[in-house]
Amino acid sequence: WERKEIENYFLSGDLIFRYIxxxxxxxxxxxxxxxxxxxxxxxxxxxxxxxxxxxxYFNENKGKGFSNANNYAREILDEAWSSESGRLNICSGKEVISKMSGWSNENYGVSFSSKSLARIMTADEIPQEMKDVIYSLESNSAFT
Structure with a gap:
């Protein structure tokens, strides 16, 4: 998976705007x-x-210590933070959607979840990676 959580696939400003x-x-x-x-x-x-x-990183590489874990995290985060898609992919989609929903409810009286956003997605808005997974599930074939 390219994104941290499945909810990250619903982090589209256009999709959230349309729902609200x-x-x-x-x-x-x-x-x-x-x-x-x-x-x-x-x-x-x-x-x-x-x-x-x-x-x-530390949990997977305890022998390398905290310093290496921090250096690794800094490299990954710096690279991800250099683009909008990188930021959207690496942060917790669950938290972003929850915070966006709270903000939307406070300002527009509309709350939402990843499930409600998924329901209004058009075929064109479904990322190719998700389409590939769905195809693999439907055809009972390996996901690569």
Missing amino acids: YENADNKEIDKSIIKIKIDEILEELKDKTFDAIAQH
Whole structure:
């Protein structure tokens, strides 16, 4: 998997905007604010993401110590943080969706989950990696 959690596949500003717009009473929603809010949440989660990467590395490589774990985490996070897709892929999708849903509920009276976002995805919005997995499941073939 290219992304941290399955929920990361639903972290699309367009998808989240469409869900909020279709379910809000107040239709005065600026699409750009959705992307800005996602970016704010990703920044809030940066340190927590660093810690998770370092902890995972340390658990797998205890003999190399904390310093190596931190260096590894820094390299991974710096590379991911250099692009929007990298940030979206590496942070906890569950947390981003939960925080976005809370913000949306507070501002527009609309809450959502990854499941509700998945329901409104169009075929064009489904990432190729997910399509490949679905095909593998349907055809009972190995996922590569």
